[in-house]
Amino acid sequence: MPTISKEDYLKAIYRIADENEKESTVTTSEVAEMLDVSKAATSEMVQRLSELGYLNHERYKGVKLTDEGMRTALNIIRRHRIWELFLTDVLGLSWNEVHAEAELLEHSTSDFLIEKLDEFLGHPRFNPHGEPIPDRNGNLPEQPALLPLSCCETGKEYRLAKVLDDSLELMNYFTGIGLALNVKVLVKSRLDYDNSTVLCINGTNHNLSEKAGNNLFFLPENDEGYFYHSRVHQGARKKAEVKNSKKSPGRTGA
Amino acid sequence: MPTISKEDYLKAIYRIADENEKESTVTTSEVAEMLDVSKAATSEMVQRLSELGYLNHERYKGVKLTDEGMRTALNIIRRHRIWELFLTDVLGLSWNEVHAEAELLEHSTSDFLIEKLDEFLGHPRFNPHGEPIPDRNGNLPEQPALLPLSCCETGKEYRLAKVLDDSLELMNYFTGIGLALNVKVLVKSRLDYDNSTVLCINGTNHNLSEKAGNNLFFLPENDEGYFYHSRVHQGARKKAEVKNSKKSPGRTGA
DNA sequence: GTTTAAATTTAAGCATTCCTAACAAAAAAG
DNA sequence: CTTTTTTGTTAGGAATGCTTAAATTTAAAC
Known part of the structure; x- marks a missing residue:
């Protein structure tokens, strides 16, 4: 029901609160x-959204989503991620x-x-970034505890379980060095000097700054939990492949 | 590049000119x-679109799409129909x-x-209504000459090749009486009194008013031309069926 | 505990896009 | 060929959503 702009504000407020965890x-x-x-x-929009019942606003303090606001935000997030x-x-x-395409389509x-x-x-x-998709009632799926790169121990293997897609440039860089959901990495070393981490991906070492690493979340290799993604993704991928291989000839236009 | 509203105006102008055929x-x-x-x-929007180079406007007379306007309109039509x-x-x-969903997505x-x-x-x-999809360069596929219901002769068989989807109510009615693209019909009779036509669809007779019939366009049965639709649609349908039958178990959420 | 800095809100203004009502031009009727 | 009707345009106004600049409140520094 809200306009595109209002939806964007509600989504942003949800995402910020979601990242801030406690302090909501x-x-x-x-x-x-x-x-x-x-x-x-x-400031203007916050007032309008408060009048409409989506936010609780304490002047000069901050805002929280109401139940209705939360429901609406989760619905937008759902559309985006699907x-x-x-x-x-x-x-x-x-x-x-x-991300950019979904940003348009969601509205x-x-x-x-x-x-x-x-x-x-298939529900x-x-x-594709490992972020949970709310169901139609706004319930989020259970997620195993994920480790940000800074918490991964040197010498151990992990699989990538989630990426924050804040920056397109960063996403392109990650893609370029072979990072993808469920890719196995070995944490080689960490420099105390700047808290950067050296990761081995497909046999090649890459040094990631602390800031870049904060966008990556892992599960320990051998933790069965990592299948929680792939079961969905591989299934859908198979369907798409079958589709594309089934292209009958002569179906293209004049 | 234009806003949603401008796109809607350009699309409407294209569609009206397209229906009016000659007088453009x-x-x-x-x-x-x-x-x-x-x-x-x-009137306001026409002036804005003229200033932007999409329309030629003669005050108190009417508008025509410029080349740029035509290109843009065909691009919107393309998005809608795909x-x-x-x-x-x-x-x-x-x-x-x-129709309603595409109306949103196209923008x-x-x-x-x-x-x-x-x-x-598959290009x-x-x-689904039998209307042509412009290619990426704005070229429309060749279409065989279609007969509006009023031009179909009594006693002969035809296949439905195109429906104008102006009214959702009418579309629902058509669906209810079994009309669909490529469905075979027999023209039973025509009443001179009100120019209504009696059609036999799947063994049942239906009387269609002249106005309703003007939304339906046919090709003579046995005219090979009618395949010009089905080749695309059946192919795509098959792909979708393969997809859906391939659903692996356990892929649904928690 | 003032003073200074930062965050927030209000104010004034602009661009879009719509409306109704008044006005102007063109077409139809007599 | 004037008069009426229809069609098209302009004027004034409202809602949305943004801007910059000026206040105001809170937080931080000294």
Whole structure:
């Protein structure tokens, strides 16, 4: 029901609160920065969304999503992540291409259509970046505890379970060095000097800054939990491959 | 590049000109009625679109699309019709459900994504209503001459080749009486009194008013031309079926 | 505990896109 | 060929969502 702009604000507030974990009140500045708009615009919109019942706003303090706001935000997140999975697993886009497309599509998708997509994809639980997909009632799937790169021990092997897709540039870099969901990595060493980490990916070593590493989350290799992604992704991928191999000749246009 | 609203105006102007065939200047009133906005809003927008180079406007006369306007309009039509085909043939929506969804999606789809969808669908040439899909350069596929119901002769058999989806209510009615693309019909009789036509569809007779019949276009049965649709649609349908039957167990969420 | 700095809100203004009502031009009717 | 009707345009106004600049409140520094 809200406009595209209102949906973007609600989504941003959800995402910021989600990252902040405990401290769940979100500030005007954080929202303004995430959406790349002025603080004044954010302040105005926060008031409008509060009047509409989506937010609880304490002047000069911050905002929290109401139940209705949370429901709406989770619905937008759901649309976004289902589209992302569709784009990678059915149309074959790469994980660094899907965010921007899903950002547009999420605002133009009815609940009816999302249910059809969800069904078609086999009720997936995670998007191509490893982020959870809320179900139609706003419930998030159970997630095993993930380790940020900074918490991974040297000498041990892990599998990539989640990537924060804040920066397209960073995503492109990750793709370039062979990182992808479920890829196995070995933590070679960590430099105390700048807290950077050397990772071995497919036999090649790469040094990742602390900041870059904070976008990567792992599960220990041999932890069965990592299958929680791949069961969905491999299934959908297979369907797409069957589809594409089934192309009958003579179906292309004049 | 244009906004959603501008895209809607350009699309409407294209569609009206397309229906009017010869007389290709489009009036303010026609556009206002199609988009369900005031004539004043249309008049304003026409001036803005003219300044932007999409329209040639002669005051108090009407508008024509410029080359740039035509290119843009065909691109929007392309996005709309490709989404419609995707929705029916991949997600399994019915032909009367897809128009409204495509109306939203068309404004949120990059050229990049449309090319991926086009490729996935096998470069289809017609949408689920039998309307032609422009290719990426704005070229329309060749279409055999179609007969509106009023030109179909009594006692002869035809196949439905195209439906104008102006009214959702009418589309639902057509669906209810068994009409679908490529369905075979027998023209039983025509009443001179009101120019209504009695059609036999799947063994049952239905009387269609002249106005309703003007939304239906046919090819004579035994005219090989009718395959020009089905070759695309059956192919895509097959791919979707293979997909859905391939659902591996245990892929649904927690 | 003032003073200074940072964050937040208000104010004024602009671009879009719509509306209704008033006005102007063109077409149809007599 | 004037008069009426229809169609098209302009004027004034409202809602949304953004901007910059000026206040205001809170937090930090000394």
